[in-house]
Amino acid sequence: MSLKHTFSVIFYLTLLATLYAQTELLARWCVTTEAxxxxxxxxxxxxxKVKALGVGASNVRSYYKDESNLNDFSNMPELSCVRAADNFACMDLFDQNEVDLITLEAGQGYFAGRYHSxxxxxxxxxxxxxxTPLEYHAVAVKRTGTNVFLNTLRDKNACIPGIGSAAGWVYPVSHMLNVSLITVNECNALVKTVLNFFNEMCLPGALNSFYNPFGNNPASVCQLCRGSGEQKCTSSDPHAGFDGAFRCLNNGGDIAFLREDTVMMSTMDLQNYELLCPYSTTRPVEQFQDCNFGKVPNDVVMTSNMKSDIEVMKYRQFLIQMSDWFGPNKPYEDRFSIFSSRAWLYLERRNLLFNDATKELVEIGPDRDRYYTWVDNKFRAALNNLxxxxxxVVRLCVISNAEREKCERMVEVFRGKDIKPNLDCIMAPSTLACMKLVANGDADITVLDPGDVYKAGVIYGLVPFAAEDYGDMSATVKIVAAARKRDLYMTLFNLKDKRACHSGIGRGDGWIIPLNIYIETQQFIPAQCTIFENIGQLFTRSCIPGALDKDYNPSQLPVNLCEGCQGGGYRKCQRNSEELYYxxxxxxRCLVENAGDVAFVHHLTVGDNTDGRNQAIWARNRRSDDYELLCKDGTRVPIENWASCYLGVVPGAAMVTGSHVSQKDRDIYWNIFSYGQQFFSSDIDGDFHMFDSGLFYADLIFSxxxxxxxxxxxxxxxxENYLGWDFINQIKNLDEYQCVPISGGMCTYVGTLTVICTTVFTLLFHYL
Known part of the structure; x- marks a missing residue:
């Protein structure tokens, strides 16, 4: 680089730095109430007005020994006020870079840091x-003389300053859970659990989407709140915050969870109130050091973590300067008392912008300037206890490496949302092996195709407790036969010497329904134990993943049942996602890549993998109008006409567990995934999608x-009740033709494919 170019670069860098330094820094303060x-x-x-006084203000110069902090107004951020509905709405505004500053209590500050950066x-x-330590005590206050003690709190009315508040929620609720005063029957539903313990409550923020993801928190959680319209039960409610919770105590509450100084900062007679100690004793309100639920870090002013270090430094200097100008006994206190709400008491509000008890703002050291270091281990332990x-732990059984990887990612994201209990992943070599692990208690749950649900119920007594739904809340799917549009003369009645793509042996979509169609349309007439030979003779070749597995086809013949499959090496024709056509x-995909002439799929499959909806290489640039459906009456229709051209209806895939598992535990299992899908069911937003398998695989764990x-x-x-007898009868219709024993036993091979088994056949699975 020439000297001329070097000077040019230096000049422009200097110019940019100067322009950046001169850029006005906004300090948009998020407020939540009129007051x-x-x-x-x-x-x-x-x-x-103070800035307009300029540097020569004598009262300021006389106050400071070091006047250097008075002589530069140019770097001072431009303060403004932005109104939001509540603190959670403020946090959303931080995400959108529409506000810059807010004061938060330690518990809600932790939430803001963790979920809003x-x-x-x-x-x-x-x-x-x-x-002195930057901390205060969390206390419980009741009216003097009332019969309210820790062991008599059940069915009392509770006033809480806000959900997530360290002093008002995290510490006292954690203690009551820890001593089993409150018992948990439903995981991930703490609000409902606490409400089941108390009678009426005012718990501001309890209807926020994060704390109420299902929208089913009972309305009585806000019964004692006094706000009107959109203010009710938010951090803008008159009964929100510590002063609001104390007001709630005097308006119908029996107990209020507060800071140590809330009552003493009020105008009420202290003799009318007393502290409720963690172990059912009481103390005067002045004795909070001996009667509290823990020490809470002081409230903090927070900004976005996206701000640069320079911006953060300027905010910090600005705030401390404001404390030094407008704090108690400071030079401009007579103009504006920054830590007092006295002028707005007519609006029944205290602790505006800052707590009224604040004496000054202090810098946070570099060892505590993150949300997770501002709180201590005791806070984190209490938070975890919630x-x-x-x-x-709940152990989910999966059947391939790809499923295991997705499961492990699901474990991570569920933990990131504090979904309990923890999820764990167990990999087994096959679906049948997963069934056995669940039955023996070595795994807790697995997801099964409806054909496997039947086998799991008959052989292992497993029971379904949750089902996949595909958009219409019926938890069923229609099975169709798809073919290329250019194969004009192929129908369901002339499949001889064609090539078939099946989803997998034993599955409802790729085996039970198609085989019954073959028999119904007389593509072949099966005899006892000849079904595999019949299919091998009907099609020149097929891809039926698992068709040569001993558990399903003891003879492991004919080999053309798997010749159309495309898994490499040992993966070929496996009954899991290792096989590309499973x-x-x-x-x-088997049909698209010309490995078959007809594919038995779901009514949504073709549409979901054409017209740009699937960006995998094999599906890219595929058009839905290149395919048609084969109907049971011998006609062909466009794929969008599936409602009048389907081969059968099967229940959705189901999540199963052991019959020994109590209904309470089954509800907990369901709750994990019910809660999880509130965050991860979308295939558009976020980095993890429960119902998407990426570009290289399909239908991992879930469809x-x-x-x-x-x-x-x-x-x-x-x-029986989940599958319905129409579907079960179709399974039974195939039993005598498959001749697959329940387990073990001796099988004699007669001729090429005929099998005689000395154990019970699937025909006898249910002791008909």
Missing amino acids: EEKKCESFVEELG MRPIVAEKYDLTPG NKCPIS GATGAF DEAVRLIPISPDRQNY
């Missing part, structure tokens, strides 16, 4: 003694076509 907005606007007005920059200090669940999507899981009612949690 807080009025105080904020008054603060902006008074700050403007925010960080603390200064802390409130409630005394002027150097070196996720208490009767079951510690599953409904795999069967359609890619599924849109949700739905619970199966207890009266249908057995294979």
Whole structure:
């Protein structure tokens, strides 16, 4: 680089740095109530007046020994006020870079940091003694003389400053869970658990989508709240915050969870209140050091973690400067008292912008300037205790490396959302092996195709408790036969010497329905134990994953049942995702890649993998109008006419567990995935999708076509009621032609394919 070019680069870099330094830094403060907005606007007005006084303000110069912090208004951020519905709405505004500053209690600050990438920059200090810890005590307050003790709290009315609050929620609720005063019957539903313990409550924020993902938190969680319209039960509610919770105590509450100084900062007679100690004793409100639920880090002013270090430094300097100008006994306190809400008491609000008990704002050291270091291990332990669940781990059985990898990723993202109990992954070599692990208690759950649900119920007594739904809440799917449009003369009645793509042996979509169609349309007339030979003679070759597996076809013949499959090496024709043509999507891929002439798939499969909906290489640039459906009456129709051209209806894939598992535990299993799909069911948003398998695989654990899981009612949690007798009868119709023993036993091979087994055949699975 020439000297001229070097100077040019230096010049432009200097210019950019100068422009950046001169860029006005905004300090948009997020407020949630009318009173807080009025105080904020008054603060902006008074700050403007002070800045207008300029450097020569004698009262300021005389106050400071070091005048260097007074002589530069140019770097001071431009303060403004932004109104939001509540603190959670403020956090959303931080995500959108529409606000810059807010004061939050430690518990909600932890939430803001973890889920909204925010960080603390200064802390409130409630005394002027150097070196005192930045912490206060969480206490429970009741009215003097009332029959309210820890062991009599059940069915009492509770006032809580806000969900997630360290002093008002995390510490006291964690303690009550820890001593088994509150018992957990439903995991991931702490609000409902606490509400089942108390009678009426005011728990602001409890209807926020994060804490109420299913929208089913009972309305009584807000019964004691006093807000109107959209304010009710939010952090803008008159009964929200510590002063609001104390007001709630005087308006129908029996117990309020507060800070140590809430009552003492009020105008009420202290003799009318007393502290409820963690072990059912009581103390005067002044004795909070001996009667509390824990020490809580002081409230902090937070900003976005996306701010640069320079911006954060400027915010920190600005806030400390404001504390030094407008704090107690500071030079501009007579103009504006930054830590007082006295002027807005007519709006029945305290602790506006900052806690009224604040004496000054102090810098947070570099060792505590993140949300996770501002709180201590005791807070984290209490927070973890809120996720208490009767079951510690649920083991999901999967059948391939790809499924295991997806399962492990699901474990990570579920833990990231604190979904309890923890999920774990167990890999088995086959679906039958998973069934056995679940039956023996070595795994807890697995996901099965409806054909496998039958076998799991008959052989191992497994029961379905949740089902895939594909968009219409019926938890069923229609099976269709897809063919290339250019194969004009092929129908369901002339499949001889064609090539077939099946999703897998024993499956409802790729085996039970198609085989019954072959028999119904007289493509062949089977005899006892000849079904594999019949299919081998009907088609020149097929891909039926698992067709040469001894568990399904003891003779492992004829080999052309697997010749159309495309798994490499040992993966070829496996009954799992290692085989590229396994599953409904795999069967359609088999057709697309010209490995077959007809594919038996779901009614959604063709549409979901054409017209740009699947970006995998094999599906890219495929058009849906290149394919047609073969109907039972011998006609062909476009794929969108599946409602009038389907071969049968099968139940959706189901999640199963052992019959020995209690209904309570089954509900917990369901709750994990019900909660999980609230975050991860979308195939568009986020980095993990429960119902998507990426570009290289299909139908891992769940079907890619599924849109949700739905619970199966207890009266249908057995294979007969879930599958229905129409489907079961189609399974039984094939039993005598397959001759697959339940397990073990001696089988004699007569001729080429005929098998005589000395054990019970599938015909006798259910002791008909």
